Amino acid sequence: xxxxxxxxxxxxxxxxxxxxxxxxxxxxxxxxxxxxxxxxxxxxxxxxxxxxxxxxxxxxxxxxxxxxxxxxxxxxxxxxxxxxxxxxxxxxxxxxxxxxxxxxxxxxxxxxxxxxxxxxxxxxxxxxxxxxxxxxxxxxxxxxxxxxxxxxxxxxxxxxxxxxxxxxxxxxxxxxxxxxxxxxxxxxxxxxxxxxxxxxxxxxxxxxxxxxxxxxxxxxxxxxxxxxxxxxxxxxxxxxxxxxxxxxxxxxxxxxxxxxxxxxxxxxxxxxxxxxxxxxxxxxxxxxxxxxxxxxxxxxxxxxxxxxxxxxxxxxxxxxxxxxxxxxxxxxxxxxxxxxxxxxxxxxxxxxxxxxxxxxxxxxxxxxxxxxxxxxxxxxxxxxxxxxxxxxxxxx
Amino acid sequence: xxxxxxxxxxxxxxxxxxxxxxxxxxxxxxxxxxxxxxxxxxxxxxxxxxxxxxxxxxxxxxxxxxxxxxxxxxxxxxxxxxxxxxxxxxxxxxxxxxxxxxxxxx
Ligand SMILES: Cc1cc2nc3c(=O)[nH]c(=O)nc-3n(C[C@H](O)[C@H](O)[C@H](O)COP(=O)(O)OP(=O)(O)OC[C@H]3O[C@@H](n4cnc5c(N)ncnc54)[C@H](O)[C@@H]3O)c2cc1C
Ligand code: FES
Numbered sequence: 375x376x377x378x379x380x381x382x383x384x385x386x387x388x389x390x391x392x393x394x395x396x397x398x399x400x401x402x403x404x405x406x407x408x409x410x411x412x413x414x415x416x417x418x419x420x421x422x423x424x425x426x427x428x429x430x431x432x433x434x435x436x437x438x439x440x441x442x443x444x445x446x447x448x449x450x451x452x453x454x455x456x457x458x459x460x461x462x463x464x465x466x467x468x469x470x471x472x473x474x475x476x477x478x479x480x481x482x483x484x485x486x487x488x489x490x491x492x493x494x495x496x497x498x499x500x501x502x503x504x505x506x507x508x509x510x511x512x513x514x515x516x517x518x519x520x521x522x523x524x525x526x527x528x529x530x531x532x533x534x535x536x537x538x539x540x541x542x543x544x545x546x547x548x549x550x551x552x553x554x555x556x557x558x559x560x561x562x563x564x565x566x567x568x569x570x571x572x573x574x575x576x577x578x579x580x581x582x583x584x585x586x587x588x589x590x591x592x593x594x595x596x597x598x599x600x601x602x603x604x605x606x607x608x609x610x611x612x613x614x615x616x617x618x619x620x621x622x623x624x625x626x627x628x629x630x631x632x633x634x635x636x637x638x639x640x641x642x643x644x645x646x647x648x649x650x651x652x653x654x655x656x657x658x659x660x661x662x663x664x665x666x667x668x669x670x671x672x673x674x675x676x677x678x679x680x681x682x683x684x685x686x687x688x689x690x691x692x693x694x695x696x697x698x699x700x701x702x703x704x705x706x707x708x709x710x711x712x713x714x715x716x717x718x719x720x721x722x723x724x725x726x727x728x729x730x731x732x733x734x735x736x737x738x739x740x741x742x743x744x745x746x747x748x749x750x751x752x753x754x755x756x757x758x759x760x761x762x763x764x765x766x767x768x769x770x
Numbered sequence: 771x772x773x774x775x776x777x778x779x780x781x782x783x784x785x786x787x788x789x790x791x792x793x794x795x796x797x798x799x800x801x802x803x804x805x806x807x808x809x810x811x812x813x814x815x816x817x818x819x820x821x822x823x824x825x826x827x828x829x830x831x832x833x834x835x836x837x838x839x840x841x842x843x844x845x846x847x848x849x850x851x852x853x854x855x856x857x858x859x860x861x862x863x864x865x866x867x868x869x870x871x872x873x874x875x876x
Contacts, residue, residue, distance in 0.1 A: 730861040748832035
């Protein structure tokens with residue numbers, strides 16, 4: 375193999391390049407990225423960067439010395455629009471065509487939005503550095519009423535940051551219990567109470583019917599008829615895997631690029647990693663995308679080995695892990711919570727917002743959740759073992 | 771010089787965070803009988819390494835799993851790129867003693 379094209383120029387792409395070189399691959403690597411930036415770290419975009427405590431340079435994922443070592447040709451500000459596996463070409467929006475012996479798909483995901491948001495100033499989604507720069511400018515404009523749509527982790531972090539900047543914040547969530555799908559009902563309630571602890575209004579069980587305003591947003595209309603006045607709206611309602619450009623390639627796409635446990639797709643010479651890849655996961659017993667930073671850091675090693683060996687090479691994986699920082703609380707979850715898994719408190723107490731809970735399913739520890747308890751969390755996450763597939767299937 | 775604790779209070783595998791009398795928090799580790807001291811705050815973002823996972827003479831950050839070699843403070847894998855400052859620490863008469871000069875990088 376003499377040339378590899380990596381599409382997407384973010385965490386999973388850079389991690390794949392590092393892994394390819396670490397595995398001894400010496401050929402050409404071209405990275406194609408739609409954004410104009412070299413890979414940068416997204417988690418601070420909703421936290422320290424949004425608040426103004428970090429500048430863009432501090433987000434860089436690698437420095438010039440490392441880039442020199444990695445010997446990558448960067449095609450930035452270029453969107454891939456087509457992959458033709460038979461001809462081994464990738465077509466860019468500019469019309470340019472690139473030939474490579476193999477391809478890595480690391481195009482991540484893009485935020486979903488709501489109807490009527492387009493063309494209305496003051497309405498934001500948050501995925502990229504450019505998004506964060508625009509949102510930060512708007513947050514610092516002194517317009518006080520912020521409505522965050524969606525109480526998932528990104529919505530919660532943005533709400534927390536806006537609150538820390540002294541703005542008046544309301545969070546609207548369609549589900550009855552925020553984060554229920556990720557943490558279960560009980561812990562979803564506990565973690566979302568961080569909003570109300572700090573005087574941020576949380577409205578649950580109500581959808582958004584639309585936005586009001588001409589030119590610039592003035593309010594959010596709820597499904598129950600209420601109108602929330604708003605100077606600024608942040609839409610945090612989840613993401614979609616960035617796979618549209620793969621149409622017609624013959625690759626199997628179904629909520630992500632479908633892969634096996636070795637990150638191999640249905641077409642030899644094409645692998646995927648990061649938020650875009652849907653792989654079977656021994657820890658969750660599911661075939662799913664994992665939208666976490668640590669997955670985009672670790673999974674590329676598997677993808678690189680598969681690509682270089684020419685056969686799907688599954689490697690041992692860690693339980694899925696993510697963290698979230700909100701209102702001075704650090705939330706960490708490892709493993710996977712399915713409906714019905716019961717959390718059991720093993721340290722601390724809920725009231726003080728410093729605790730560790732372990733979730734059990736049919737006698738197996740399947741997940742551990744910690745709030746402000748990093749040390750015990752580090753220990754317990756290592757005790758999680760893959761759930762036997764029969765047990766995983768038994769979960770609804 | 772700061773007396774951190776008695777050596778019995780820092781058994782192998784354990785760590786302590788020192789915040790008093792030092793310019794920035796320092797983490798002191800007992801790695802299988804050898805005592806090490808490094809800056810407590812991970813050079814990547816914002817986590818306390820005294821909360822990390824100790825394995826041999828390496829500590830893994832509790833937030834994003836960068837690992838550091840306690841002997842020289844060097845990170846052994848991303849995301850950390852910058853080494854930790856190391857500090858001299860000794861055991862004297864059963865006491866763990868940290869040798870730091872306030873205000874000066876060690
Ligand atoms: C604001 C924010 C906060 C977060 N906080 C946390 C956190 O606290 N903890 C945690 O675990 N995770 C967090 N995450 C998630 C984490 O950042 C992602 O899991 C990670 O970035 C995924 O990396 P990736 O490389 O797979 O995809 P991405 O980072 O999405 O990168 C994909 C790249 O591909 C480019 N691209 C897409 N299509 C094309 C195309 N056709 N041609 C060329 N380029 C293309 C995109 O422009 C993008 O730059 C956060 C994410 C965001 C947005
Ligand atoms: S804060 Fe330590 S690795 Fe990120």
